[in-house]
Amino acid sequence: MRAVNPDEPPPRPLPRGRHSPGGEVVASSQRTRLLDALVELVAEHGYAGVKVGEIARTAGVSLSTFYAHFPGKEECFLEAYESVVQALMTDLGRSLAQVTTLEDGIEQAAVAYFAWFAGRPTAARTFLIEIRGAGNVALQRRAEALDQFLVVFAAALERVGRADLPPPRARLLALLGAVEALAYDRVLAGHPEQLLDLAPDAVDAAMRLLAP
Template sequence: MESTSQDFPRRLPRGTHGLDRDVVEASQRARLLEAVGRAVAERGYAAATIDDVVRRAGVSKKTFYEHFADKEECFLAAYEAAGEQLLERVREAHANQDDWLERTRAQISAYLRWLAAEPALARVFLIEVAAAGPQALERRERLRDRYAELIRERRREAQPRLPIEVFHAVVAAVDDVVVRHIREHGAAELPALEPVLLYLHVALLAGPRVAAESAEL
């Protein structure tokens, strides 16, 4: 879920290695976050165990409990890290475009490509999160709210009085289409949904005629 390809080695050398403690702990945490995503993707949230996580991360159970109280806490941290990464990708896509329609197209493309690049983790992010309990669902709603606010901010000049609930509806509609596609076809071909999701965005915010022209449906 959270990238481990920063400055941290995926496996630390055994014994004395001379690495700063902060570097060691950051490496362990990053590997645990990625490992819990992989474990849940392969086995489902309910079946995945801490043993599965530490085996994939290459750390001991003792190390796991130095970072997290239980599987749920580890999963929630991984989910939030993935959410931050996704929002950053979307912001970057927005920043590179001036026209509203092109910003919307770029944002949708960034979202779908991010999910398609990691099909197993896309399933975790959008489907398995529902099995992780009320705290996970609360975090999902917070992430959706931030995504809706991001879309609203980009549309504020043209439609300043449009209520936030409209943008919540856009996000909910997008998620529903994407989740259905993942369940039925997997995540690898998600970028093919770009015209459909562009139509949804524009139809709800600017009307069906503009949407049909923009999405070329």
Template structure:
């Protein structure tokens, strides 16, 4: 039986065309770096940080080992670079929602919703930054802690801007809340259920707001958010007289 011709591997949108392309050296270097960082997320999600190797990243990104080592010192270095890039994207996305909203409730709701949506829509990034960061060493965990501190600061600022000082809960409250949200997100991502996270917004919003606005207001907001998040019933296509 004659050997079947191999199918050509489809070129990814971020990959450069083969052969002479006339692109600037600066563009090529930036493209190669982005391909390496994207490959880190894909490999880390599929294999886990511990099993991930430089060879895996090189093969997935389609660059040479020399190109890899021109950009990064090794596995930990490239992981930290990829982690920083993704968390910068995430924080920018969350900050934009936070700044565009008006008032404590809206700021917390919109920024928390932006966070949950980002994680749900980027499963490889979620695996890399939420789950595998715990296996990537002390420096990576410290970067994670800094990201969580940034979220806690947002909550504290939104509360301080709206509530009198006498009504603010203890300073540790925001940090504790962010830690609890992280555990909820971690467990879903670990189980491959990251797509469920946006649906948890009403309950997580209740948990965050409770220490700041009290039981009655938080419960009312919870009910309103659950109503808002319910999918609208589709209009019947049947004639009214059937």
């Protein structure tokens, strides 16, 4: 399944008739459209303001098709979030793979994070803003995503020979929370395209914390 990004042009409709693809291809397309529809609708109306029927209509499928894929809205939201987390972690891992210094690693991580959401304003609104109203399970998954980032970043520190540097987990989580708060404010103000402007301040703050 591709990363959720309703900011991209929609895929072409599937062919019909005897040239139709197999059931697995159809099901995969339906699932992706449902996930993209949810992200788009939540960004526009908020999590509580979106109904399952609206998701199905926006995706161009029936209500029964929605329930063939997901038990409910929460499960659809969580899968969409998981797709975003995995795509972001892949980008972060790629950005950090070749770093040679601590500062370079921090800069690459900050740029990758802000650039990912800057290029996906709908996903930014849904998963930086509206996730806070999506319930306890979604918030727990968000906390787990922060832990995943800690693992990726710790591996990068080890590669540059600074495995001694990670501060207590609480301090590093506080830094990540501050970075997310910067992004939250910019997206809430309606300017996700300006997220990359935040990278220098994020790098400065991280360097003061990690290498005082």
